[in-house]
Amino acid sequence: TQLLEQSPQFLSIQEGENLTVYCNSSSVFSSLQWYRQEPGEGPVLLVTVVTGGEVKKLKRLTFQFGDARKDSSLHITAAQPGDTGLYLCAGDGSSNTGKLIFGQGTTLQVKP
C-alpha cells in the first residue's frame, strides 16, 4: 500500500517567517501534486512535479521533487497571512488511472 507521510501536521508562524513542509514515502510516484485547501472549499492545485530532482517556483512558493521520486517539499519564503490554509501533497502512483494518494495535510496558520 502506498502511503504519503506529511510533516509537520500543524504549523503556526509569524508573518515574514520561512517554512518548509515535507512529504515522504517509501514508494515511487510517477508525479506528485501539491494542493491548498481553504475552509469550506475544495482543494486547489498549486503545482505538479514529474521529474526526479525537479524544482518549480510559484512566487514565494518553491516545490521540489526528490531525485528518487519518493518525496517532495514545499518551501514558503516570507509567509503572508494569505498563505494560511491546509496544504496537501498527493502522489500519482498508478499508471494512467489518476488515482491520487494524499498525505494527511499540513495546517498552516500565518499570524500578522
Next chain:
Amino acid sequence: DTAVSQTPKYLVTQMGNDKSIKCEQNLGHDTMYWYKQDSKKFLKIMFSYNNKELIINETVPNRFSPKSPDKAHLNLHINSLELGDSAVYFCASSRGGGQYFGPGTRLTVT
C-alpha cells in the same frame, strides 16, 4: 463560470435514508472522481470514471453507487445511510495531470 460544481452544498439526513449528490464539470475533462474527506481532513479516493466507464473502485461499501450519465456528470447515490458516512464529499475532474475539485458536499447523518 464554475468549473466543477456539486449540489447540494449541505445535506443533513437521518440514518437509513437514501440520498444523492450531483456533480457537473464544464472543463471538457474525460475523467471524474469522488473523494471522501473525514473529520481529520484526510482525503481518500472512492471512485473514478473515464468517459463514463468505471476505472477506480476503492474499498467502498456497495451502499455507495456512482453513476455517470455522460462525461460531464458523475453522481453519487448512497443507500441506507449510516452515522459513519458523515463527511465532506468532493467531486473532481482531470484530463491527466492535476485534478480540479468541486466545493464539496458536507453530509451529516443523524
